[in-house]
Amino acid sequence: MKSPQNSNASSDAAAARATLANANRIVVKIGTATLTRPASSLGRLTRTFNPDGKGFLSDEEMLREAQSHSTRGTIDTAYMYHVAEQFADLVKAGKQLILVTSGAIGMGARELGLTKRITEVRMRQACAAVGQPILMEEYRRAFGVFGLSAAQLLVTRDEWDDRTSYLNLRKTVETLLECRVIPVFNENDSVSTAEIGNAFGDNDRLSAYVASKIDAELLIILSDVDSLYDADPRENPNAKPIPYVKELSDEHLAAAGGRGSEFSTGGMKTKLAAVAIARDAGCRVVIAHGREPNVIRRVAAGEPLGTLFDAAHALKNRIRWLKNSQPRGRLTIDEGAMAAIRERNSLLPRGVVAVEGDFGRDTVVLVNNIVKLISNFSSAELRAVLGKRSEEIEAILGENAPHVVARPEEMAFLDE
Secondary structure, X not given: OOOHHHHHHHHHHHHHHHHHOOOOEEEEEEOHHHHEOXXXXXXXOOOOEOOOOOOEOOHHHHHHXXXXXXXXXXXXXXXXXXXXXXXXXXXXXXXXXEEEEOOHHHHHXXXXXXXXXXXXXXXXXHHHHHHHXXXXXXXXXXXXXXXXXXXXXXXXXXXXXXXXXXXXXXHHHHHXXXXXXXXXXXXXXXXOOHHHOOOOOOHHHXXXXXXXXXXXXXXXXEEOOOOEEOOOOOOOOOOOEEXXXXXXXXXXXXXXXXOOOOOOOOOHHHHHHHHHHHHHOOOEEEEEEOOOOOHHHHHHOOOOOOEEEOOOOOXXXXXXXXXXXXXXXXXXXXXXXXXXXXXXXXXXXXXXXXXXXXXXXXXXEEEOOOEEEEEOOOHHHHHHOOOOOHHHHHHHHOOOOOOOOEOHHHEEEOOO
16 A cells, blocks of 8 residues: 555656646757667668668668767667657647757767777867867758758857847847757857866756756656666666656765766766756756657657656746856855845845955856856956945045945855
8 A cells, every 4th residue: 555655756757747748848868878880780770861861772872871889889760760750740740859969079089999988178178179070960861851950059168157148049049949940059169168167067957957957857868777766776787767866866976886988077976966947947857868769849748758857946047147157256255245145135245255266247156155246347447345334435546436245136145
C-alpha cells in the first residue's frame, strides 16, 4: 500500500508530465556523446539519407557509407536526420523549437585525426574552428529534408552578460521562430575561453541560459545517460533511476558523478547546474537518453522518459539575467548595509568598505559573495566615495554623480 507521501509524489509527477504536452517553446540540447557514433559502430538508429538530401540509401549503400567513416567515429548523420524529423513534426503541431548542440570540438578533433581528450586551449579552439562548419552543414542538410531552415548562433558569455546584446539576441531568436526557422546554438569555442571569463564551460549550462532567456517552457537535455540516479551507476550496480524531482537537494547533487565522454565537457553535475538555472525561469527540464527512439517527440508528449525536474516559481526576466550574469567586480559591504538591502532598501556608498576589480558604470558586480547588483558607480568612483554620506558625494564626483550604488530592483540574491 502506498503511503500518502508517495501518493502525493506520484500525483505531482503525473501532473507535471501532463503539462509537458502543453509546452509551446522547447529547447533541445544534444551532447557530444549522443551526436557522434563510435568508430567501431556500423549501427544506425534510423533511416539513412543520401548526402544530397534526396531519398534514402539502400542497405548496401548504408553499410558502405558507415564503413567509410568507421575509422574516424564521425558525427552520426542518420541520427541528425532523425532529430530533424522529430523537430519537423513538432513544428507542424505549432511548437517552437530551439536546438543547442555540442560536437564542434569533437568533430574537429576527429577530422584532424586526434583520438584523445583535447585539453590545451589553443588546440580546442582550433578543433572548434574546423568542426563547427562541418557540424552546421550537416544540420542544414538534415532540416532541409523536412522543409525547415536552420540558423547558426555562435555565442559567448559576453552576449548574455551585456544586457543590450542579450536583448538584441533575444529579438533575433524571436524573429527566427516567427519565420519557422530552427535556431541552432553552440558556444563559440574558437574564441571563448575560461581564462578570459567569457566561456559558458559546457553546453548544458548554455542550453539552460537559452531556455531561461527566451522563456522556454521545456528544456530537454539529451545525453548518454538515461536519467538521474540516486548514486553513480558506473560505480554502484544497485543505483536506481529517479523519475521525478520536485526540488533540487544536496542529496541530488551528491549523487551526480563526474565528467562525461572523451570529447564532452559535461557530466551529471553540470546538468544539475543547468537544471537550477532553467528552474529559476519557470522552465521544466527532462534529462533523457538521446538514443531512445523518438525521444524528443515522446518527452514533449508527456511520456515518462528520463528524469523530469519540475519548475520553480519563475523569477522576473531582469532578475534572471542579473542572477546568471558574470560579475565584473566585487564589493564588500558592512553588516548594516547588508541588513538594509535584505529589507529591500538601496545600497549606499557609506556601507561599502572595499572594491575589487576595474569596471564602469551600470556593470554587474558581486557583493559579499551573496548578491549581484548593477552598480551605478564605476570602480574608480566607488573607491573615491567609500564610506561617504550622500551629501558628500557631489563635492567629490560632481553634481551629476549618482547617490546610491544600486536600488532594490537592481539586485538579485543568490541564496533566495
